[in-house]
Amino acid sequence: MTHFSRTGKRALALVSTGLLSAGLATATATEASAAEIIIIDGYTQTVRESDGVPVxxxxxxxxxGRSHSGDENGSTTYYCGLILIDGQVVQVSAPSWSGSQRESNSFFAAPANQVLVGRQHSGDENGQTRYATASMSAGGRPVELTSYRWSPGQRESNSYSKAGAYEVMVGRQHSGDENGETRYQYARIAD
Structure with missing residues (x-):
């Protein structure tokens, strides 16, 4: 059995660190760099969508996530959440609103590495819809998104969709009236 002095143990630790930083011990380095991501369900708001209330x-x-029941006078519920990376709350920038578009033929995808933080719709399917986006940061560094995906389509009048594990909502598409199809885009928080 080999015994190392206190100085020898420090030297061994420094050599190991050097190997990690040089990429010679990739498995250990990869394991050490994985961030702990926790998403906590937070604020929920239900509105009558046709009233034009910005959420x-x-x-x-x-x-x-988001759910909707009925026609434009039905209830729409928005689900927000708080993100923690390595135990620190992710900072979300002030919202930036998109231009308006007609709901019955709408498509919106947030810019790369931005997330949806709000939405506003007025009237029926011929009314206008707009979205609020924001960027995120943790520890002074931008939070990146990866693995973008679209949900399967579902009838708007009886819809519910929520992000999967480690995901946030980044887009939405809708065609037609309340019987038309709605899909959501999600992206995964990169670790």
Whole structure:
């Protein structure tokens, strides 16, 4: 059995660190760099969509899901959440609103590495819809998104969709009236 002095143990630790930083011990380095990501369900708001009430997640929360029942006078519920990376709350920038588009033929995808934080719709399917987006940061560094995907389509009048594990909402598409199809785009928080 080999015994190392206190100085020898420090030297061995420094050599190991050097090997990690040089990429010679990739398995250990990869394991050490994985961030712990936790998404906590947060604020929920239900509105009558046709009233044109803008819904925006509270400070440092992002959209995770949405549900709607009925026609334009039905209830729409927005689900927000708080993100923690390595135990620190992710900072979400002030919202930036998109231009308006006609709901019955709408498509919106947030810019790369941005997330949805709000939405506003007025009237029926011929009314206008707009979205609020924001960027995220943790520890002074931008939070990146990966693995973008679209949900399967579902009838708007009886719809519910929520992000999967480690995901946030980044887009939405709708065609037609309340019987038309709605899909959501989600992206995974990169670790």
């Amino acid at each position: 925006v997640c509270p400070t440092n929360q992002v959209l995770l």
